[in-house]
Amino acid sequence: MLSGVTERLSLYYSETCWYCARVRQTSAELGISLELRDIDRDPKCRAELVAGGGKSQVPCLKIESGNGDINWMYESADIAAFLTSKFKSE
Structure with a gap:
């Protein structure tokens, strides 16, 4: 997966969300694969997002580090x- 940076990155998104599409485009341009979790098609994903991140807003990037810490990042520009800061090649 993404060893050395994070153990796992999961993007909670909706197919109808323009901001989500922007994040997915950025990840494609950087050549990275994110674990995609569609909150509209999978109610379990929506429940995970609300339970962990505190709200159902998308896009949301779940960042699980190797030491077990979990961070939830909202806002497409921030994501x-x-x-870009982690994966853009020089």
């Missing part, structure tokens, strides 16, 4: 900036 895109995070991905």
Whole structure:
């Protein structure tokens, strides 16, 4: 997976959300694969998002580090900036 940076990145999204599409485009441009969790098609994903992140807003990037810490990042611009800072090749 993404060893050295994070153990796992999961993107909670909706197919109808323009902001989600922007994050997915950024990840594609950077050549990284995110675990995609569609909150409209899978009620379990929506429940996980609300339980962990505190709200059902998408996009949301769940960042699970190797030491077990979990962070929930909302806002497409923040997510895109995070991905770019971690994965953009020089």
